[in-house]
Structure formats: structure tokens, C-alpha cells
Amino acid sequence: MIPKGNIVAATLVGLIMAGITGFILLVIAISWFSNAPFGLANAPAQPIAFPHTAHAGSVDDGGLGMECEFCHRNVTKGDSATVPALQQCWYCHQKVSGGDEEAQAEIDKLVTAYSDGVPVNWERVHRLPDHVRFVHEAHIRHFTMGDTPETQLEVKEVCTVCHGEVAKMEEVQPKQFQSLKMGTCLDCHRKYDVPTDCTICHK
Amino acid sequence: MVIKIEHKWGMVVDLDKCTGCNGCVVACQAENNLPINTKDLFMQKRAFEWIRIERYWEGEFPNVKARYLPVMCQHCGNAPCEPVCPVYATYHNDQGLNVQVYNRCVGTRYCINNCTYQVRFFNFWEPTWPERLQNQLNPDVTVRTRGITEKCTFCVQRIRRAEITVERRERTKLNDKTMAARNFMPACVQACPTNALMFGDQNNQEDKIHGYFEELHNHEGHSDSRGYRILEEIGTDPSVIYLKKVDQFKMEHSESHG
Numbered sequence: 307m308i309p310k311g312n313i314v315a316a317t318l319v320g321l322i323m324a325g326i327t328g329f330i331l332l333v334i335a336i337s338w339f340s341n342a343p344f345g346l347a348n349a350p351a352q353p354i355a356f357p358h359t360a361h362a363g364s365v366d367d368g369g370l371g372m373e374c375e376f377c378h379r380n381v382t383k384g385d386s387a388t389v390p391a392l393q394q395c396w397y398c399h400q401k402v403s404g405g406d407e408e409a410q411a412e413i414d415k416l417v418t419a420y421s422d423g424v425p426v427n428w429e430r431v432h433r434l435p436d437h438v439r440f441v442h443e444a445h446i447r448h449f450t451m452g453d454t455p456e457t458q459l460e461v462k463e464v465c466t467v468c469h470g471e472v473a474k475m476e477e478v479q480p481k482q483f484q485s486l487k488m489g490t491c492l493d494c495h496r497k498y499d500v501p502t503d504c505t506i507c508h509k
Numbered sequence: 510m511v512i513k514i515e516h517k518w519g520m521v522v523d524l525d526k527c528t529g530c531n532g533c534v535v536a537c538q539a540e541n542n543l544p545i546n547t548k549d550l551f552m553q554k555r556a557f558e559w560i561r562i563e564r565y566w567e568g569e570f571p572n573v574k575a576r577y578l579p580v581m582c583q584h585c586g587n588a589p590c591e592p593v594c595p596v597y598a599t600y601h602n603d604q605g606l607n608v609q610v611y612n613r614c615v616g617t618r619y620c621i622n623n624c625t626y627q628v629r630f631f632n633f634w635e636p637t638w639p640e641r642l643q644n645q646l647n648p649d650v651t652v653r654t655r656g657i658t659e660k661c662t663f664c665v666q667r668i669r670r671a672e673i674t675v676e677r678r679e680r681t682k683l684n685d686k687t688m689a690a691r692n693f694m695p696a697c698v699q700a701c702p703t704n705a706l707m708f709g710d711q712n713n714q715e716d717k718i719h720g721y722f723e724e725l726h727n728h729e730g731h732s733d734s735r736g737y738r739i740l741e742e743i744g745t746d747p748s749v750i751y752l753k754k755v756d757q758f759k760m761e762h763s764e765s766h767g
């Protein structure tokens with residue numbers, strides 16, 4: 307016969323152990339299913355609100371239907387997609403005003419920054435680990451200039467393969483459409499018979 | 510679309526042209542994000558030099574001659590460093606390169622101990638650069654962290670970039686295959702003021718280095734060419750050929766005696 311006090315203590319210890327195990331499992335589950343590190347986070351606050359919906363969203367959805375590479379100009383030419391220079395934003399926005407007061411306030415921030423010559427510190431949303439090198443240009447080229455229908459896409463369709471429908475996002479979310487673990491890259495490289503040597507990405 | 514060319518990279522070092530200027534050492538340092546070597550690091554024998562100039566003195570003063578030997582990873586065809594790696598972080602790829610995968614390396618240093626040429630380096634410390642030099646780091650090359658091994662890569666980042674350039678031009682019809690070879694050039698080769706270093710494709714018949722390898726493989730041991738490979742007798746099958754220095758004095762001497 308076990309004294310009563312011991313049963314209470316045993317139950318307590320059991321509960322605590324279960325709690326700890328559960329917590330560890332939860333952390334593992336979150337880190338496994340989310341993007342690198344803890345990708346369930348929300349989009350970082352940008353110094354100037356830039357709604358992709360208004361620029362790249364389709365005309366039916368109230369956007370302008372601009373092409374991705376109109377602003378991310380380097381994407382078809384080099385490694386990084388690049389964020390455009392302020393001058394490029396200003397070039398349109400010296401004429402184009404926001405629809406409402408709120409939007410106009412954001413545009414005013416941009417025009418002031420441009421005329422004062424102060425760079426805007428955009429927050430980077432997507433980042434690959436430092437030991438990986440990704441060349442945007444080669445991937446866009448592969449998917450736009452191929453021989454089969456699935457490699458003859460338009461540039462903006464290629465972007466959505468990994469980044470998702472950015473044109474429908476008010477703010478770009480850190481969670482990407484693909485998990486972008488090494489397996490994702492390899493699956494695709496194997497599918498299209500592209501070399502999978504380590505030094506293709508790690509150098 | 511990826512064009513698959515069967516490359517086997519190699520290098521030829523003409524010791525007759527090498528003046529020991531250390532240009533290649535500096536170029537490699539800048540290209541591959543090597544940390545700044547200090548006197549302390551040299552004293553500890555922990556300085557990083559993916560390519561180093563070995564200097565030998567020959568003869569007695571005043572008839573003394575300086576001999577220089579640039580030594581980088583020989584990209585051995587039969588590399589002693591590879592089989593000892595427990596995590597497959599160093600392996601031979603299908604282009605004849607001995608590759609070091611930084612994110613796989615766990616820092617056992619077995620490869621460093623097994624390398625015949627002493628060209629592998631271990632990051633005992635987190636590499637640091639003076640503030641003003643941080644913006645000149647090469648964005649194509651990983652900045653290694655503490656605890657992993659590194660070595661000459663034959664500038665694989667330049668090889669990959671050249672491949673992409675060739676491919677792109679291929680697509681847009683601005684290029685033909687012959688132009689391809691000119692795009693492949695490691696930093697040390699580009700920097701060498703006397704063109705003592707030559708880099709190329711051992712498999713390509715038209716490549717300037719092809720002949721040296723051909724000669725070496727066809728007449729093993731009794732070639733009349735100046736080519737030799739360092740420590741090849743232990744069977745590492747290096748991809749770097751050295752061309753002997755031509756000693757003017759000896760030549761005149763032997764000629765005068767018929």
C-alpha cells in the first residue's frame with residue numbers, strides 16, 4: 307500500500323515530465339514545419355509600406371499588373387534579384403499619387419527620402435544561409451527559355467515557383483512557397499537533369 | 510538548359526617564369542576571403558596561404574641562386590585526404606576537382622594530417638577582418654567559420670560563374686564553344702605577371718595545357734619535356750604539372766662540351 311502523499315508527488319512529477327516532453331516536441335514540430343529559424347514569424351516592418359498588391363497585383367484585383375522584373379531588374383541578369391534604387395520609385399511617383407491619404411503619406415516619405423538623398427533601410431525578408439549561393443538569372447533562364455511547355459513560362463510565373471503569389475501579398479511574408487531546404491533544390495535539379503555536384507551551390 | 514562538358518581541370522606552373530613575386534598569394538587571399546595573416550599566426554604556424562611560394566637557396570655565396578616553387582592544392586587524382594574524412598566533406602567531383610564542402614566539415618583535421626603537400630588549413634579562430642576591409646569580401650565565396658578545414662578550390666566559384674556565362678551566351682547566340690576556355694581563370698593565374706601559371710582543361714585537345722599532360726602520361730618517367738609533378742612517386746596523381754627551371758649556366762656549360 308503506497309502512502310497517499312507519494313501518489314500526489316508521483317502524479318505531480320509525471321505531469322511536469324509530460325509538460326516538458328510536450329514542450330520539446332512542440333518546439334521540434336514548429337522548427338521542422340516552418341522555415342529556417344522559426345519561420346512562423348510575421349513580415350518585418352518596412353520603413354515605407356510597399357503593397358505588392360497595388361503594384362504587381364492583377365488589374366482585376368485593383369493592381370497595376372506590373373511585371374516582377376520591372377522593379378527587380380537584376381533578376382534576369384545576375385545573381386540577386388535586387389531591390390530597385392529609390393530613383394526608380396520616384397520616377398513614377400513624382401506623377402503618380404496614392405489613392406487615399408494613408409497611401410499618400412507613404413509616398414511622401416519616399417519622395418522626401420529621395421530629394422534628401424537619404425537611403426531607405428529596407429528590411430530583408432528572405433535570406434539563404436551563407437554557405438549557399440543561388441543565381442536567380444540561371445533559374446529564370448531555365449524556366450523561360452526551355453524546350454518543353456513547363457520551361458517556357460513567363461518571368462513572373464517563374465518567381466511564384468519558390469516565392470508564392472507575392473502579387474497577392476500586402477506584405478511579403480517570410481514563409482516561402484517552397485520549404486527551401488536542400489531537398490527542395492535537389493528534387494528540382496534531379497527532375498530537370500541539372501548537375502547536383504556540391505560545388506554548384508556551395509563554394 | 511545546362512550544357513555538360515566533360516572537364517578535367519589542371520594547372521601548369523612554369524618555374525622558369527616564376528619570379529617569386531607573391532602576386533598569386535595576394536590574389537588568392539583577396540579572391541577567397543582568407544583572413545589577414547599576422548606575424549603571430551605565422552609564428553604559431555596557423556597562417557592561411559592557399560597558395561604559398563616555397564623558397565629554396567641553392568649553392569654557396571656568392572654563387573647562390575634562389576629557387577621558387579608555388580604550391581597550391583594539387584587536386585590529386587588519388588587524393589590521400591579524401592578517404593580519411595568521416596563525413597564525406599572532401600570528395601572528388603566529376604571535373605577532377607578535390608572539393609571541400611564547408612557546411613559538411615566537422616573539423617576532425619584528419620585530411621590536414623594526411624595531405625602530402627601541407628596545403629590544407631584549419632580555422633582555429635573565427636576569421637576576422639579590419640572594419641574597412643569587410644566590404645571587400647567576395648560575395649561568391651563562403652566566409653568560413655571557426656572549426657572547419659579549407660584549401661585551394663581551383664577557384665570553383667569562378668569556374669561556375671564562367672559556366673553560367675558560357676551557357677547564357679550560348680542561348681543568346683553571342684558565343685561559340687571556343688570562347689569558353691577563355692572564361693575559366695583562377696585568381697592566381699589572372700594575377701601572375703609573367704604568366705607562369707596556366708590553367709585549363711586536361712581533356713580538351715585544344716587547350717594549351719593539354720600537351721603537357723599528354724606528354725607526362727604517355728612517357729611516364731622518361732619524358733624529355735621539363736614537366737614533372739611534385740612527390741608524384743608516392744602515387745597521388747596530382748593535377749598540377751611543374752616545368753623545370755632552365756639553368757642557363759649549366760646549359761652553356763654542357764653545350765660547350767659538345
Ligand code: SF4
Binds near residue numbers: 582583
Ligand atoms: S594536395 Fe592535399 S588537399 Fe589537395 S587533393 Fe592532394 S591530398 Fe588533398
Ligand code: SF4
Binds near residue numbers: 537538541695696
Ligand atoms: S586556384 Fe584559386 S584558390 Fe587555388 S591557389 Fe589559385 S587563386 Fe587560390
